[in-house]
Amino acid sequence: MSHWKVPLADVVATQADIDAVVDAYRSGWWTMGPRTESFEAAFAAYSGAGHAIAVTNGTAALHLICAGTGLGPGDEVVAPSLTFVATVNAIAYTSARPVFADVAGPTEPWLSARSVEAALTPRTKAVMAMSYGGHPGEIEELREFCAGRGLILLEDAAHGAGSRLGGRHLGTFGRAGAFSFFSNKNLGIGEGGMVVTRDGDLAARLRLLRSHGMTALTWDRHRGHASEYDVVELGFNYRIDEARAALAEERLSRLDQENGSRARLDERYRAALADVPRVEPALPPRPDSVLAHHLFTVVLDAAVDRDRVRAALAERGVQTSVHYPPVHRFSTYASPAYDLPVTDLYASRAVTLPMFAHMTEAQQDLVVEALSAATASATAVPAGDNGGMPAWRPMQAEEALRLRPLRVLARPWTERRFVHRDYERVLHELSDSRRFNVVPLREFREASTDRVVVGMRHDVDERLGAALELARLEARHGIRATYFVLHTARYYAKAGWGSAERRPSILGHLRELQDMGHEIGWHNDLVTLQCVHGIEPREYLANELEWLRSNGIDIRGTASHGSYWARRLGYHNNYFFDDFEEVAPGLPNRDIVEVGNRECVLSKGRLAEFGFEYEAYHLGEDHYFSDARFDADGRRWHPDSLDFDAFNPGDKVILLTHPDHWDRSVGWKAPRTVVWAGWRAFTGERSRRPG
Incomplete structure (x- = not known):
């Protein structure tokens, strides 16, 4: 008998099972x-x-x-x-x-x-x-x-x-x-x-x-x-x-009957976990399929200590597992080395929860309640936004604990899910070429103004697969967009202090985006690079752009990334560029960033020096909407809520989305509360509120 209140899997033998086995042995063959x-x-x-x-x-x-x-x-x-x-x-x-x-x-x-x-x-x-x-x-x-x-x-x-x-x-x-x-x-x-x-x-x-x-x-x-x-x-x-x-x-x-029970448990898990912060179910269901639901796995936020979560669940009698330790990390298969960033990310954050056909609702409720409590109490000490991979030296972790208090504004996030069908409705409306001229950002400033000009911008933090899904939707509607991509290890820290890890595997994804007519841009995290991770940014940027461009990736624009550390330390990554007196409305450019009890004197450059033609926050738009912004009531903008009839010919509109927020089928649900440092400084007040 298992000592677990809720085992990972459980097998029950019916009398018919036993009879079948006994009959086989009695048969003599x-x-x-x-x-x-x-x-x-x-x-x-x-x-x-x-x-x-x-x-x-x-x-x-x-x-x-x-x-x-x-x-x-x-x-x-x-x-x-x-x-x-x-x-x-x-x-x-x-x-x-x-x-x-x-x-x-x-x-x-x-x-x-x-x-x-x-x-x-x-x-x-x-x-x-x-x-x-x-x-x-x-x-x-x-x-x-x-x-x-x-x-x-x-x-x-x-x-x-x-x-x-x-x-x-x-x-x-x-x-x-x-x-x-x-x-x-x-x-x-x-x-x-x-x-x-x-x-x-x-x-x-x-x-x-x-x-x-x-x-x-x-x-x-x-x-x-x-x-x-x-x-x-x-x-x-x-x-x-x-x-x-x-x-x-x-x-x-x-x-089929038992798989049907698993399907109901899967649906019930997803409904219950929608209200649990820092937990995202994996394996999104597909409407064109009937699934076995062999596993139910969740992916924890990078700030959550997975080992502590699993230990807390075990204390409550809930068995968990990890499916799987990556094979390329085992000694037998460690050579040659492989760069599999998404595999490593998933393997470092995923937890498999109990799933078996005769699992009771009471058992499932215990799992959800225990997981919710565990994730709330198992937030890890920030180690740089590096996808959960340890990359900080002990001295740096101690320094992080001495950082000055955050300037915070806590706001509830919308309960509205971000799903592809909503975005596709927006694309359908924008595909009316009589009313709208939809362009990637490199064409935005010079685009014809006899219609509403819409610049489509996507900031891709890590989920290139999600970006490709949106890109394919757009291509089916004849719409081109700009995708700003972080292509190194998340926030540059995976390869260790003072170094960064290039991802050659990204080239195929970027080429696919370009082949669909989309533009690739550089997602600028250059202040984070130098002040948090100790990497000289000018040489790094020049080398990476040369590598990308020599491999056929045409990069003409850049956009500042609002990373964890940018919010944590209260800086803007556009401080790197000397082109701007203000990096955002009301936010002057700076040459020094405070990091704990030390000052980081910035190494800086200019757009033209690196072959950039524009910076995405300085395009002179009339209206700016983002799925990462909040309105005065603390609600998050949702592109489906935009009233395009309110725009007039000649208006210039930028629509920003983050593919990481979107899901092909069931949607991504934001946690109810977010702590956002320097909100006005990073988002500005340029957006006209939808009615």
Whole structure:
């Protein structure tokens, strides 16, 4: 019996389960017989795959699909690092080389198709997708991507029993898929696995490989179907026994019902956690899918100490876990080194909460209440806004504790969710070219004034996946925008004190944005760079811009980033530029910033020196709206609330959004209260309030 009040996962055996196992043992045939054949037929029909091959466990299933599709020495297979190590080991068993790619976003822990593209080499033979938590992720994009390049798509569907996208079961999008029936899985039987494929020839080969490469099995000879056998391939002993096959078929009969219970628990979790600050559920649901909901994970804010949260939950009797420690961080796979910033970010902040079909509402309420209390009391000492990664020396942390008190203004944030369907309505209205001339910021000042000129600006703090989602929406409406991007480790501190870590993996994302007609800008954190992290900004900026521009990224503009430390210390990152007497309305430029009990004398430059044509806060707009601003009543602006009919031809309007605030399906909900330093200094008072 578990000592947990709410275990991470829980298995209940029904009387029908027990009867199925007992009947199998009483039958006198214990391995690879009629019950195995019956279960395979049932799973093939359930998944729509056509062929199903039952095996010892999920790792065996993964190894079979790698070996069966011909992977071998000299081949490379692109795979996620955010997975259980068996996904990658199965590739290595064939002597092929796993190559890691990043995941899509901080709450989207599935393999990113764009990151896969960046990982390709002439040796790439296959892509291994993994259905994290039973979510399809970008499986359709990966299928199309692999088909267009002649690559094999394999699926680790260990979490995906019962998950369907557009009516198609996970595991059947690629050449072959592998399922796990380990105890904690939705279709758990202790140990067991399944391979599915639509390819009859591949299925025949997989059956050979499952049992030593033998042309006839003991069950075949027992039934008189064969008297002799040959060994035609170097195979394995991956046979399943009859008792587990019988148990699996019995549990398959109620899988949809139990997954439905998980779906209701998932929905209930999301509703309850919407009011819990500093916690964001991962794995956003999709309306075109039926999900297994194998895991329920949340991503904690960088200011929250995850270890303290998990310890506090354990004290309340709530078991948690982390899915997963990244494989590229394990000693076995540490060389060559990989730059997977989103994987590392997710792995450093994610917590898996209890999820099982017969979980009670009282148990779930305990989890939510304990998590809410834990996050409220487990706020970490700020270590620089570095994505939760330790980067501060002890002396610097002590100095941070001596900082002068904050100038704060506490304001409630709106309860309004930021969702794509709201933004798409705005795009639909703006796409009326008779009324609006919508342009990226580099064209804003010179744009025709016979219509309302709208400059579309996006400040991308870290979620490039979210930015790409908005960019694709805009492109479908013929709208171009400007995306200001921080492309190094978050707030530059990940690589250690006085250094910064470049992210080459970002280039593919930036090129995709440009290919859609969008503009890329530099998100300026240059005062933070020098005064908080000790990095000389002029040389750094010149080197990074040269690298980006030499790789085809056309950068002409910049925008100041209102980072944590800018608010904490009361400065503006535009202090770096000598071009402005005022960096924002009523805020004079400065040459010195106070950092604790010391002064930081700024190294400064001018826009033209770095090839910049404009700074985004100095474009001479008439109206300025942002999803990060507040009105006089403490409500956050929402683009859906804008009254575009109030604008007149000739008006110039800037619409600023932060893609990190938006979600494709269920929306991102801001915490109810935010502490905002120097609010007026950073946002100004330029906006005309919507009626």
